[in-house]
Amino acid sequence: NNIAVARKAVAAAAASVPKPDLIVLPEVWNSPYAVTAFREYSERVPAVKDGAEVAGTTEGESITALREMARDAGVWLIGGSIPEIEDGTENIYNTLTAYNPEGKIVAKHRKVHLFDIDIPGRQTFKESETLSAGTWLTSFEAPFGKIGVGICYDVRFPEMAMIAARQGCVAMIYPAAFNTTTGPMHWTLLQRSRANDNQIYVAMCSPARHPGAAYQAYGHSSVVNPLGDVVAEADETEAIVYADIDTDMLATTRRNLPVTIQRRFDVYDDVSK
Numbered sequence: 001n002n003i004a005v006a007r008k009a010v011a012a013a014a015a016s017v018p019k020p021d022l023i024v025l026p027e028v029w030n031s032p033y034a035v036t037a038f039r040e041y042s043e044r045v046p047a048v049k050d051g052a053e054v055a056g057t058t059e060g061e062s063i064t065a066l067r068e069m070a071r072d073a074g075v076w077l078i079g080g081s082i083p084e085i086e087d088g089t090e091n092i093y094n095t096l097t098a099y100n101p102e103g104k105i106v107a108k109h110r111k112v113h114l115f116d117i118d119i120p121g122r123q124t125f126k127e128s129e130t131l132s133a134g135t136w137l138t139s140f141e142a143p144f145g146k147i148g149v150g151i152c153y154d155v156r157f158p159e160m161a162m163i164a165a166r167q168g169c170v171a172m173i174y175p176a177a178f179n180t181t182t183g184p185m186h187w188t189l190l191q192r193s194r195a196n197d198n199q200i201y202v203a204m205c206s207p208a209r210h211p212g213a214a215y216q217a218y219g220h221s222s223v224v225n226p227l228g229d230v231v232a233e234a235d236e237t238e239a240i241v242y243a244d245i246d247t248d249m250l251a252t253t254r255r256n257l258p259v260t261i262q263r264r265f266d267v268y269d270d271v272s273k
């Protein structure tokens with residue numbers, strides 16, 4: 001099943017030399033990516049406050065498995081996302097969890113921007129039919145730098161990445177599942193845009209394309225550096241991609257092209273006004 005596949009992939013990535021510090025899984029890896037499936041595959045996810053789990057909350061089997069994967073491999077893990085069912089409300093969210101090498105959850109992000117699009121005859125999807133939207137932005141501190149996270153459609157909203165970068169994140173990482181219509185249009189462009197605008201690393205991790213699936217995932221997991229160059233990219237098949245987060249390169253980019261300190265908030269003030 002999917003947990004076994006994820007477990008094997010994390011172990012394989014962790015066994016590579018040099019050993020990675022951080023491993024990332026894709027969006028909705030425990031369920032078909034379909035609004036009709038999210039409730040059936042949903043699980044409880046512990047609450048997280050100030051980077052630590054709130055004691056006494058229950059969890060589903062995918063969360064327990066993700067803890068074990070991080071702990072067994074001794075790595076930081078962004079555990080992709082799974083459909084979460086919320087205690088009390090029974091609302092469903094598209095929820096990401098991140099783990100430290102001890103298997104403790106350090107961050108929980110609910111997809112903020114729901115994927116509701118209609119490109120007639122090509123791609124129609126309405127996550128809001130079954131999902132509720134998240135209401136907070138998420139990042140976590142790790143020894144290799146502060147990491148911001150979003151989920152898939154969140155990448156289309158530049159504010160999230162900009163806020164993360166301004167709060168000191170060295171990377172924005174998005175488990176994601178674009179499709180064969182929007183992937184060729186925007187998958188790489190969006191990552192390069194977020195990276196170049198904010199001079200940070202940007203990575204998106206996709207499920208591989210399954211020929212029999214109703215939703216045809218684009219695949220192409222990739223990593224973009226602070227100059228906007230694609231430094232690693234898979235194709236549509238199952239793969240592990242590797243890249244370094246080079247903070248010296250990030251600093252050099254910001255020194256040579258100092259846009260991050262040249263912004264004119266005195267002129268454009270608050271864009272949400």
Ligand SMILES: NC(=O)CC(=O)C(=O)O
Nearest residue numbers: 115152153177178179182
């Ligand atoms: N699946 C998504 O959330 C987003 C997507 O496919 C797109 O923005 O395109």
